[in-house]
Every structure is written in structure tokens, then in C-alpha cells.
Amino acid sequence: MLEKEQAIQALADRLKRFDAPLSLPEDWIILCDDDDLRNMSRAAAKALLARAKNETARRWLYARFDPTDMDLELFEKSECSDDTQVFDDKLLKQRALNSIDDVVSTVTALRNTYASLASDLTQPLARQATVAARVAYGYPEERPDRTDCFDEDVRRQCRRTINEIYSSEVKFSGTVVYLISTDNPEFVKIGFTTCLERRLKSLRTASHVEPTIHLTIEGTRSLERELHTRFEAARYSREWFRLTDAIKTFIASAGSSEVRAGDASTLQRRMVRRSRHLLSN
Structure with a gap:
């Protein structure tokens, strides 16, 4: 089967x-x-x-x-x-x-x-x-x-x-900005969702390849727009961007130290503060 x-x-x-x-x-x-x-x-x-x-x-x-x-x-x-x-x-x-x-x-x-x-x-x-x-x-x-x-x-x-x-029954995960790749690892989707679990299910349906979650940040559409503006030069189509060195650096900088942080809520708050700092530089 x-x-x-x-x-x-x-x-x-x-x-x-x-x-x-x-x-x-x-x-x-x-x-x-x-x-x-x-x-x-x-x-x-x-x-x-x-x-x-x-x-x-x-x-x-x-x-x-x-x-x-x-x-x-x-x-x-x-x-x-x-x-x-x-x-x-x-x-x-x-x-x-x-x-x-x-x-x-x-x-x-x-x-x-x-x-x-x-x-x-x-x-x-x-x-x-x-x-x-x-x-x-x-x-x-x-x-x-x-x-x-x-x-x-x-x-x-x-x-x-x-x-x-x-x-389908899914849990509300809160407002999240995510950076995810699907079947083509050279591209990354920078998007916003109110339910990450449901969004992942949709991406799995659209591709036979398991999505790669590079980064998730607690935030609103305002943060999504800021990221889109920051990486405008790498935009391919709508929310899809070429996974450039600049975006890779952002992902590494926003997620590296927080991985060893405490609980999930603390992690999210630190990621938001860190992403705001990176965007201002």
C-alpha cells in the first residue's frame, strides 16, 4: 500500500x-x-x-x-x-x-x-x-x-x-512568523500563520518532501513584512525567497543561542527580541 x-x-x-x-x-x-x-x-x-x-x-x-x-x-x-x-x-x-x-x-x-x-x-x-x-x-x-x-x-x-x-482538529499555536523550505532547499518561505501545525500539514500535502523548519518566531504580520523588506533583494515570488547567505546568517543568529534557553515561552520572547535587534542592524 x-x-x-x-x-x-x-x-x-x-x-x-x-x-x-x-x-x-x-x-x-x-x-x-x-x-x-x-x-x-x-x-x-x-x-x-x-x-x-x-x-x-x-x-x-x-x-x-x-x-x-x-x-x-x-x-x-x-x-x-x-x-x-x-x-x-x-x-x-x-x-x-x-x-x-x-x-x-x-x-x-x-x-x-x-x-x-x-x-x-x-x-x-x-x-x-x-x-x-x-x-x-x-x-x-x-x-x-x-x-x-x-x-x-x-x-x-x-x-x-x-x-x-x-x-481536522488542530491546536491553536498562536501568531507565528516562520522560515520554512519544502521540496527545493534553495528557497525559503517567510510567512505568517495563526496555526503552525495546520500550516505544516498544508505544506506536506503540497509536496512529498517533509518541510524543513529553519526558524519560527512569535510575532505578527508586521514582523513578517519587516523580514520581507529586509530580504527584498532575495525575493523570488510572493513569500518565497532564495536562501541566500544573508538569510542563513539571520536564521543562525536568531536561533543559535535560544535553542538552549529554558521553556518555550522564554524561548519565543528571546527570539522576538533577537530578531528585532537583527532587523535594526
């Missing part, structure tokens, strides 16, 4: 080069192109591909409905500028549900674009070969209506993912 799950995760990773989950070539092309799938039995390969496509969509939806991102959207729209403002799960979940229409609209537009593409009838031999390949792999002669990773009922798939995200 574990090997099958690993195979699904690995294939989901490879589908990224096909621009999954929003755009994919026809399934039979992937079955022909992928070395592992090509050497499997036809039925097993098709089943594995279906599971991997579902996983890529699940990862994308997790990122789209992530509680931290929902919290950020509400924070930015709120008239209240208090950095300590925290939105509860009920409000965050409703925000996620309200954004389902945007996802459905995106997927529908892509499907309509694909469906409107004219079949190439100018090269009859090539078309015959394509049809023959579809049939050989167990698919209908006609081109499929869609080539993406989402369910036919996208709205239901979104609700299923949102319920999965918000149904």
Missing part, C-alpha cells in the same frame, strides 16, 4: 512538467511517454494515472484554499489594521467556500478553450495514427472533452478539499 502511494506521489510530481493540474495532453500520450507507465499493464497504468491526476488537483486546491492565504485575504480586505487580528476557522472556511466560483470559472474557461479547438483534418495519416493510438489504449476514437486533473463536478471536488482542510 505504501509503495502504491509513493508511486502516486512520484507520478504526480512528474505531471508538473505537463502543466498539471490545469492543462494536460490526452491520457494515452502520458501513458506512452512516461517510462514507468509504459512498462506497466494497461489497466494498472490507467488506474495509477487517474489517481495521480486526482492528487495533483488535490495539491492545487489545498494551496488555493490554504487557511493562511484565506486569513491573508481577509486581513488585507479588513479596515482593521491591527496586526494581532485573528480570523476563526468558521470565517476562513466560509471565505474558502466563497472562492469556489473562481476555481470553477477558471477550469470551465480552460475546458471551453480546449473543446473549441478544431481537429486537425489536414493531415489524415497523422489523425488516423492518433485515433488508432487512442483506441489501442482503451479510449474512445473522438478527442476527450477535457484534459485536466479535475473531477467532472469541480464544485464538489472543491468542497471535498475544503472540508478536508478545515475538519
Whole structure:
């Protein structure tokens, strides 16, 4: 069972080069192109591909409905500028549900674009070969209506993912600014969360690699913005930064001596004071 799950995760990773989950070539092309799938039995390969496509969509939806991102959207729209403002799960979940229409609209537009593409009838031999390949792999002669990773009922798939995200019991960890790397160790995410445990779960879902926690600091969005400004030259995209020597030095300086400090609350207070000192230098 574990090997099958690993195979699904690995294939989901490879589908990224096909621009999954929003755009994919026809399934039979992937079955022909992928070395592992090509050497499997036809039925097993098709089943594995279906599971991997579902996983890529699940990862994308997790990122789209992530509680931290929902919290950020509400924070930015709120008239209240208090950095300590925290939105509860009920409000965050409703925000996620309200954004389902945007996802459905995106997927529908892509499907309509694909469906409107004219079949190439100018090269009859090539078309015959394509049809023959579809049939050989167990698919209908006609081109499929869609080539993406989402369910036919996208709205239901979104609700299923949102319920999965918000149904788990997690402890409130307080407002935390974190520096975390995921599948690419050359980059670090400098972000803010009101629940580090839930944020880690989201990152684990989006990547098969266990996140590396470089540093966590008790603080608000104000501290997050200060760090973003300090390391602006290393910014890659949004909250993602190149893990430069300057950031490595900051991590080492902010976390080294405090590791041997006393209890967790003392540790957090010292880390905040230390980070403020580093930011002022």
C-alpha cells in the first residue's frame, strides 16, 4: 500500500512538467511517454494515472484554499489594521467556500478553450495514427472533452478539499512568523500563520518532501513584512525567497543561542527580541 502511494506521489510530481493540474495532453500520450507507465499493464497504468491526476488537483486546491492565504485575504480586505487580528476557522472556511466560483470559472474557461479547438483534418495519416493510438489504449476514437486533473463536478471536488482542510482538529499555536523550505532547499518561505501545525500539514500535502523548519518566531504580520523588506533583494515570488547567505546568517543568529534557553515561552520572547535587534542592524 505504501509503495502504491509513493508511486502516486512520484507520478504526480512528474505531471508538473505537463502543466498539471490545469492543462494536460490526452491520457494515452502520458501513458506512452512516461517510462514507468509504459512498462506497466494497461489497466494498472490507467488506474495509477487517474489517481495521480486526482492528487495533483488535490495539491492545487489545498494551496488555493490554504487557511493562511484565506486569513491573508481577509486581513488585507479588513479596515482593521491591527496586526494581532485573528480570523476563526468558521470565517476562513466560509471565505474558502466563497472562492469556489473562481476555481470553477477558471477550469470551465480552460475546458471551453480546449473543446473549441478544431481537429486537425489536414493531415489524415497523422489523425488516423492518433485515433488508432487512442483506441489501442482503451479510449474512445473522438478527442476527450477535457484534459485536466479535475473531477467532472469541480464544485464538489472543491468542497471535498475544503472540508478536508478545515475538519481536522488542530491546536491553536498562536501568531507565528516562520522560515520554512519544502521540496527545493534553495528557497525559503517567510510567512505568517495563526496555526503552525495546520500550516505544516498544508505544506506536506503540497509536496512529498517533509518541510524543513529553519526558524519560527512569535510575532505578527508586521514582523513578517519587516523580514520581507529586509530580504527584498532575495525575493523570488510572493513569500518565497532564495536562501541566500544573508538569510542563513539571520536564521543562525536568531536561533543559535535560544535553542538552549529554558521553556518555550522564554524561548519565543528571546527570539522576538533577537530578531528585532537583527532587523535594526
